[in-house]
Amino acid sequence: MIRVAETAGFCFGVNRAVETVYDLLKQGARVCTLGPIIHNPQLVESLSARGVRIIESPEEAQAGETVVIRSHGVPPAVPEKLRALSVPFVDATCPFVQKIHGLVSENSAAGRHLLLAGDAGHPEVQGILGCCRGPFDTFTTAEALEKMFYARPELAKIPVFFCQQTTFNVEEWEKCLFFIKKVCTNASVFDTICNATANRQQEARALSAQSDLMLVVGGRQSSNTAKLRDVCAASCETFLIETADELFALPVAGRRRIGITAGASTPASIIKEVLVTMTDINETNELNFEEMLEESLKSLNTDEKVHGVVVGISPTEVYVDVGRKQAGFIPAAELSSDPGAKPEDLVKIGDEMDLLIMKTNDQEGTIMLSKKRIDAIKGWEDIAAAMDAEEILTGKVTEIVKGGVIVLYNGIRVFIPASQAVANRGDDLEVLKDTEVQFRIIEVNRQRRRAVGSIRSVLREQRKAAQAKFWETVEEGQEFTGTVKSLTNFGAFVDLGGVDGMVHISELSWNRIKHPSEVVSVGDTVQVYVKGLDRENGKISLGYKKAEDNPWEILRNEYPVGTVCDATIVGMTTFGAFARILPGIDGLIHISQIADKRIEKPQDVLKVGETVTVKITEIDFEKKRVSLSIRALLDEQGSEE
16 A cells, blocks of 8 residues: 655745746746755756756856745845845745744844754755854754753853754754753743644654655755655655656565655655556555645635734745744735735835735645735725715726726726726826826625726816816916917917916917927927916916017127128018028018119029028117118128228
8 A cells, every 4th residue: 555645745935936936937037046946856957958057156147147046045145145246036935934034133133042953054054044143053953952051051041042944853853842941941942843844744754653664755955855754764664765766776566555755845746756656566556646635735715814914025925924833925916906016015024914814724834815805805895985975086097908997996996987087088098007096986886896986077176176276366477387288270278287278379489380280299398378368258368489589689689780690581572682580580681782783683693592691780679670781791892802
């Protein structure tokens, strides 16, 4: 008979780290890991074939790569170095390990001496020690702990605190705990062996006691796999194997009772291969492996509400202390209804919140939580009350969908039809994306989980209020910053903040223009002033031309009589030619001033578009007339000769 341990295979933390790598690969990222992602050579080799590199330090990361920090965790200095090097990274540290990091940092900062049960050379232990702010010691057995205290009796008198590597042998820790209670009078003890480890070891102990032979499947470098082997070896003959191929060299044929377990870093595919191979060797008919595996991962769904405190944040999850031994985590998708929201933007360490338990996994020691669903429960209550009170709400437009937009309010997706989303039909809905808007609820159906709102009704009220206030305070000559709303052949309409005014085409420019679009466009922000008010009919005429751009003022300041300048011929008459000296100002060159000899008509000497040098001989600012002369310059040249 072959029996497989229910808890064999990936634990929560390992599975999370591996899935992180696969997710990044699916996104097309180039990935490298700080050390092997797990202590399983077969899976590491498989990832290597897909381009995943193993590096030992942040400096080894190449440009364009994303670094994944494995479930063992690292000292705080490592992420700091990655940030300093501007290397993108994802922290896949197991929540159980993160909890130890926090305990060690807090207690060592308080002046306590750390005594850590674990292998000093193990990466998890190295990461934990990197969080310690004071003195520390490590030990691997109860015997080693006793020797440490006998050699250094001062340890029994100073404040100390105990933690364990998450994969530490449970039975060995019980021995350590017995000694601690007997010797230490000033010690704080934290049980940091993860539930998955404890359950695996307990199950392996029971299974090995009922077996003639135990097979422990996993990488030979895996600490938790080695612990399982030691546990099983105390009861029966035990072999540690990495692959099914090793079975053929072992004395397994003919054994009546064979037990199989696996370390937390062993993929399900390898366990399945071992089971199938063993079944073939012993010619037994066992339960379907997938069924057994599924049975071992059964989770309890619950609607229990809990209160939690944020203790860790990653790009994919938020870790929460809910006052239980199990590690609480909120998947990013259960944190907010906003699909684009990032965990680091929504919460910070120390935040407290009410949560809903979605799943618990006692064997892995984890609790999956949801904030989104708690928010939704309260959100429906708030929305129903807001509709009854005709209250104005504020929410964020998260999506542009067919027929309208989605506004997120307290975790509730409120649909705003296109006709109710903008002030005017035809307005672009896209400009609302990712903006805060005010709206009213006009329909709620909790059974269908449907809420409908209106932005337009709020905009109309706001516009009406703005109009009333405007007419109370507006005066001629008052300046406004407005937005060009629309253009016609005769002018531009400008929104002054709830009230529209018109800038006539003649007021848009000092120069002659054929259409307002030559000067302004819809959406432009413009500075205007009130030229006239028709309060009875609600009409406002606006001025736009700037005094400093008045070409006659420029002429007065920069082109006095006697100035010689270039001008462009723009028109002809029988009595002379008109030449443009400035945009908006044309001067007359009388026929007698075109040449130093008599001519019949201007076209004999000049042509439209030609640039000539002229002298300003007279300016009449009142009548807006300028006299020019070419002859005066010719006469001056002749006298000089």
